[in-house]
Amino acid sequence: MSDSPGVTEVAVARPGFTLTGTDGKPFDFRDRTAGRLTFLEFGYTHCPDVCPVHMANLAASLARLPPSDRMRIDVVFVSIDPDRDSLPALRKWLDAFDPTFIGLTGSRAALDSAQQAVGFAPAIVQAPAPGATAEVVNHAAPVLAFTADDTAHVMYPFGTRQADWARDLPRLLARGAPPVAVARAYIVIPAGAAPAALYLSATNAGPAADTIVAVSAGDLGNVMLHRSMEDASGMMMMHAVTGVAVPAGGSARLAPGGFHGMIDPVTRPLQRGERIPLTVRFARAGTIRAIATVIAYADVDTATTPD
Amino acid sequence: MQWWCSAVGVDWTWAWRAYPGVWLFVLGVVVGARAIAGRNAWREATAGERAAIVGGVLLLWASLDWPLGPIAAGYLVSAHALQFLIETMLAAPLILYALRASFGRRVEARGARPLPGAVRALFHPLIAVVLFNVIVAVTHVPSVVDALMPSGGGAFLVDSAWFFSGIVFWWPVIMPAPRYAHFGVPMKILYLLIGTLFHTVIGMVLLSAETPIYGIYELAPPILPVPPRADQQLGGGIMEIGVFFAIVVGSGILFFRWAARDEQRAR
Numbered sequence: 001m002s003d004s005p006g007v008t009e010v011a012v013a014r015p016g017f018t019l020t021g022t023d024g025k026p027f028d029f030r031d032r033t034a035g036r037l038t039f040l041e042f043g044y045t046h047c048p049d050v051c052p053v054h055m056a057n058l059a060a061s062l063a064r065l066p067p068s069d070r071m072r073i074d075v076v077f078v079s080i081d082p083d084r085d086s087l088p089a090l091r092k093w094l095d096a097f098d099p100t101f102i103g104l105t106g107s108r109a110a111l112d113s114a115q116q117a118v119g120f121a122p123a124i125v126q127a128p129a130p131g132a133t134a135e136v137v138n139h140a141a142p143v144l145a146f147t148a149d150d151t152a153h154v155m156y157p158f159g160t161r162q163a164d165w166a167r168d169l170p171r172l173l174a175r176g177a178p179p180v181a182v183a184r185a186y187i188v189i190p191a192g193a194a195p196a197a198l199y200l201s202a203t204n205a206g207p208a209a210d211t212i213v214a215v216s217a218g219d220l221g222n223v224m225l226h227r228s229m230e231d232a233s234g235m236m237m238m239h240a241v242t243g244v245a246v247p248a249g250g251s252a253r254l255a256p257g258g259f260h261g262m263i264d265p266v267t268r269p270l271q272r273g274e275r276i277p278l279t280v281r282f283a284r285a286g287t288i289r290a291i292a293t294v295i296a297y298a299d300v301d302t303a304t305t306p307d
Numbered sequence: 308m309q310w311w312c313s314a315v316g317v318d319w320t321w322a323w324r325a326y327p328g329v330w331l332f333v334l335g336v337v338v339g340a341r342a343i344a345g346r347n348a349w350r351e352a353t354a355g356e357r358a359a360i361v362g363g364v365l366l367l368w369a370s371l372d373w374p375l376g377p378i379a380a381g382y383l384v385s386a387h388a389l390q391f392l393i394e395t396m397l398a399a400p401l402i403l404y405a406l407r408a409s410f411g412r413r414v415e416a417r418g419a420r421p422l423p424g425a426v427r428a429l430f431h432p433l434i435a436v437v438l439f440n441v442i443v444a445v446t447h448v449p450s451v452v453d454a455l456m457p458s459g460g461g462a463f464l465v466d467s468a469w470f471f472s473g474i475v476f477w478w479p480v481i482m483p484a485p486r487y488a489h490f491g492v493p494m495k496i497l498y499l500l501i502g503t504l505f506h507t508v509i510g511m512v513l514l515s516a517e518t519p520i521y522g523i524y525e526l527a528p529p530i531l532p533v534p535p536r537a538d539q540q541l542g543g544g545i546m547e548i549g550v551f552f553a554i555v556v557g558s559g560i561l562f563f564r565w566a567a568r569d570e571q572r573a574r
Contacts, residue, residue, distance in 0.1 A: 048318030
């Protein structure tokens with residue numbers, strides 16, 4: 001799966017720990033990242049070498065991917081130094097690499113159990129070395145790569161270079177992935193109590209046509225599939241549909257002026273940039289998980305224009 | 308204590324460190340310069356020549372010693388490029404400029420063949436330009452840099468090769484001997500322009516590479532909030548602009564001195 005030097009083959013199931021996100025809310029790792037290519041690193045923001053180098057190289061490598069691929073990947077950084085890494089400090093540190101990187105931390109007991117869940121020994125905080133003032137945290141350095149089949153098959157050591165990531169990212173995206181994929185998912189902040197529009201792109205690399213039959217946005221509200229069409233008099237009419245066809249080897253878009261999702265009613269206020277987990281059900285391929293980014297109405301044209 | 312700056316892979320601190328190998332190297336350059344210039348050279352030197360030797364030696368020392376030396380050895384490609392620029396394009400020509408007149412006087416005193424045959428051959432423009440470019444090329448190959456920079460011996464090899472290549476490259480342009488027919492000022496300017504074309508290629512590679520090409524710097528503990536690729540691009544820019552600037556200044560000095568001599572002769 002990887003020709004990169006030092007990469008270790010493993011078989012680690014996507015663990016089910018729950019920690020606190022930088023937004024202060026609980027984050028269930030398995031639930032929130034299931035089915036997605038997810039890089040998991042345990043580290044700390046005062047780490048002088050391994051953590052910032054891993055994060056910088058991952059960020060640079062992901063930035064070179066097409067947006068449709070980039071949106072299928074999560075990077076989760078778990079701080080194992082909760083005493084020094086406050087949630088805002090962790091967020092600020094991650095933002096310097098990529099604002100979409102997910103930061104988590106928790107109690108020492110929760111962190112120990114999260115590390116053990118992936119087979120790592122819990123991190124150990126060491127007193128400052130003679131002449132130094134900062135504590136050093138000894139922690140497992142590898143980055144685990146969980147693929148769409150919810151298993152980490154490889155572990156990337158410190159020393160993995162951007163060229164290695166560039167070579168492996170397409171392979172990791174393909175590993176265990178169903179023939180259908182969902183990308184570029186957006187939920188538009190509605191005006192007042194109006195319904196919220198949901199847009200996305202679906203691709204089907206398989207030999208048989210498939211159909212999107214349902215989309216769920218969790219507790220955000222009920223998602224209906226609609227289609228906007230012009231009638232004989234030139235009026236735009238919207239009507240419910242039972243599915244959106246995704247041809248074999250082709251793609252389909254939920255976009256303004258055509259098929260789209262409608263969340264009605266929206267159960268809570270939305271924040272621009274918020275990431276909402278989606279479940280998209282296909283008639284043949286089954287359920288695909290994706291993340292929708294909340295955008296303002298002004299961003300719709302830019303966000304939904306194909307690559 | 309390390310004797311020479313190398314890539315150590317530990318978090319950078321601004322605590323001063325001693326590199327005795329660097330001091331010995333700089334001392335060796337001073338002794339070598341004195342041997343070339345002769346015993347009374349300092350007394351007979353002009354203010355410009357004194358400034359050149361002091362400036363050249365200080366620049367060489369600053370480029371090799373703390374903090375630039377260790378940063379260039381193991382943290383930033385841009386610092387590595389700056390170090391290269393100082394050693395080959397500033398320190399080497401300044402030192403040679405300072406020695407030029409005194410060496411010329413010694414040559415006249417000794418006769419037509421002041422240098423041993425092998426050294427004389429080394430400073431033939433064709434050999435000098437080839438040697439300079441071979442050293443530049445080899446010491447910029449990623450696998451060579453990644454293999455040499457983590458050890459004191461390897462880093463010393465790179466640094467001394469750069470300074471040596473700078474001396475070899477600038478010698479035929481600045482020094483009065485050995486003299487070669489048809490290597491007048493126009494040819495010297497052409498030599499400088501063509502001789503540094505390879506730098507442009509290296510600079511372009513650093514500027515345009517999609518990913519960092521040197522593992523040493525890509526995986527180094529961050530010293531500035533600059534991603535490795537941006538640091539590499541800065542290094543490419545330093546190579547491109549710095550070397551171009553040095554060559555333009557060098558060519559300009561040659562041209563204007565030549566023009567001034569021509570005018571004097573015409574009068």
